[in-house]
Amino acid sequence: MHSLPRQIRPLYASLLQLKHKTQIQLPSQRLLAGWTRSFHAGTSLRVLELAFDYHENGGKVTGAPIVFLHGLFGSKRNNRSMSKALARDLSRPVYAIDLRNHGDSPHHRIHNYTALAEDTENFLQQHNLKDVTLIGHSMGAKTVMTMALRDPDCCANIIAVDNAPVDAALTSDFPRYVEGMRRVEEAKLMDLKEADEMLEPYAKDLPVRQFLLTNLIRPSPSDPLKFRIPVRTLANALDDMADFPFTNPDAQRFNKPALFVRGTRSHYVTDETLPIIGRFFPRFELVDIEAGHWVVSESPEAFRQAVVEFLQAKE
Incomplete structure (x- = not known):
């Protein structure tokens, strides 16, 4: 298994309508290492305090933090092994969080990308996390894209795993x-x-x-x-999970580095979506990994290598 890095230039900017529809077939502070902390909903009806795991490679981490977001029906447990590997290889602390309505985090009837982004933005503020790398898979990928477009200063860069910034008419299981x-x-x-x-x-x-x-x-x-x-x-919330809250890349744009990772056997990030990705994220790079939608679990070594190479090049 190997990854195929490709830099996509902004020349795509004039090729797409602002609203892009596609059919997608789904496959469906210092803490002790490995320490888990759970929070409960506070007074706000919208912003929830999130549970997380903290990985620090035995106290050896020195770099800027990484925040890792899972996909729909997942949890921080899904990213435990990869979080430990990235903390080790990059000497950076990794916060693997449970998004609302998942894992050990609180439940709320509202579940859309704006709410997920607000929760995670609140998490960054609570823990005073600066120069963050946001990594998200699937639902988590759209969440980090939403955060980057809402407030480009919230992070240093993003890594979006097998999802695109489009409203998608889902045909799924x-x-x-x-x-x-x-x-x-x-x-x-x-x-x-x-x-x-x-x-x-x-x-x-x-x-x-x-x-x-x-x-x-x-x-x-x-x-x-x-x-x-x-x-x-x-x-x-399934329709909201197919949606994306931004439609105009002329109004919102993230001009910092962004890595988009897609599985070669997945239909989440089609070639037709690349131009709109380039308009929202003009500095994005694309890496193809031999996998289906569940890239991190299906091809962990290729994914780890792609992330490490991308982030080390930005140091």
Whole structure:
């Protein structure tokens, strides 16, 4: 497996309409190392305080922080190994966070990219994080793009993994995943194997089912399994997850370095989206990695290498 870096120049700027639609087929402060901290919703109805893991390579980190955002139905746990590797290789602290309605972070009925961006901006302010690199996969990728366009001073650069700054008409399996998760929860199952069997008609691929089932918890030994994520809230947010809050690159633009990583077997970032990426992010670089949508887990070494090379070149 290898990555193919390509610098995309602003010459694409005149090639696209401002509003781009595409069809996408989804595959569906110093702390102790590895320390986890959970927060609860405060007085604000919109901005939530986020849970996170902190990785510092045994106290050896000295550089600017990295903040790592997961995708839909994921959590900070998905990025634990990669966060540790980046902290080690780059000597930079890594904060892997749980976005709202995911992992150990609070739940809220509003789930869109503006709300996700506001939560993460609040996280940066709370922890006084400067010169940050924002890394996000899928839903997390659109979140870091939103943050960069809302306030270019919030970060030094971004890395967007397998998503593009477009409104996308989704043809996906995600509604089926949601229906299967609902049925699992309503059945009040006690056994993980039973949950896997019930979910199988809705998520045929075993890796996808295993990913979804990481959200199953048992509140106490005598309680049935339940999903720690608010399934109904996220089901209602699927259209918002396909959306993107910015449509005019002449009004908002991020003129700092940006790396876009896409899986060669994924349909999230098509060649047709590259011109609009170039208009919003004129200094962007593109790296293709031999993988599907789940780039970080499918090709971790190629992803690690791409990120390290990009960030070391910016030092």
